[in-house]
Amino acid sequence: MTRKAILFDFDGTIADTAPDLARALNRQRIARNQPLLPIELVRTVASAGARGLLNLGFGLTPDNPDYQAMREEFLSFYAEQLCQDTRLFPGIPELLEQLDEQAILWGIVTNKPARFTRPLMHLLGLHHRAACVISGDDTAYTKPHPEPLLTACRQIDAAPDHCIYLGDDIRDVQASLAAGMKPIVALYGYLGDSDPPETWGAFELISHPGDLLHYI
Template sequence: MIKAVLFDFDGTIADTAPDLGRALNRQRAARNQPPLPIELIRTEASAGARGLLNLGFNLKPGDPEYQALREEFLSFYTEQLCQDTRLFPGITELLEQLDNQAIPWGIVTNKPARFTQPLMHLLNLYHRAACIISGDDTPYSKPHPEPLLTACRQINTPPDCCIYLGDDIRDVQASLAAGVKPVVALYGYLGNCASPETWGAAELINHPGDLLYYV
């Protein structure tokens, strides 16, 4: 029996790609490079700065220019953190249904707390969430199971009584490792990995409201 629902943030709860993309394209413009289309940015948005800097500049952690461009990217993103970020259609109604059924829900994301916390406030979700686990709140990030296990401890719910909805293969890997039931948000970013049907999750949904079939 499912007693709680946990959510990834970028690409699952909120469409953050427009603001992430603005920061990246601001960097590209400063270097006389053309802007990248939002459709391309969405494929890497779940991977944060690492994925977007690889997309925009073909840079990876360890490359000589990577750290400086990462700091610049995060600074630009901070300046316009929630200008065009919106909850995905159907999320508001889903969370209302969970609240009405007294089913606790929370956030487990690799996004650093310096962004997660203010965004949750700006989207009017902070005080409703039973837990908020950001990428720097535990020693490990997804696909390691510890962030999900920490969330389960905080909401006092056994992992096998929780669902985790995410849009990236790492979300499924973390769920399976933690003993949480993974559900894939097909409406999310999905990245450039193999087809979501091959990630190992038994359930895949096209709309946030479809999650109610499993609670």
């Protein structure tokens, strides 16, 4: 397996999903007479999914007896308005066009559940172009475990050491390194609330999707 490929995280890397995630969280807060959280605050934990957002919005962790019910409510609200304000990041359409023109395979590897990833890929017009889409419940483990990335490699017949993985969270870098790939950090993404991206051990950091072309 020698073909090259580019793999992408989804939330905070390919698509700006934070507005719709924030809407679902704020619906929960409104129902409990709590003030709205600003989108800027939600963006910092959007890549952490329901777990991170419920911790931000209500201080809930998975060991809290109310967590599961709140998680199901959040996911239900999110599913109702899945792609109202979600958009591809500026520069992503042009980057993907360049990859397609150069016949470079690209795919998605995300911790986002397939019930959301698959319809979003359709709604954003990407479903027929991606060489693979690995969602958070498609493998036994999620990032930072390398299994999702290695599964993607097997699906597209690409060697891990010939792949670049672009993500916006420290778990993306950890999973990429464990899989034997080159991790690149999308500084335009959400980045979480962990240590600065410069300390994550990535191969490179980019400020715009188009910068990725320099490393292909």
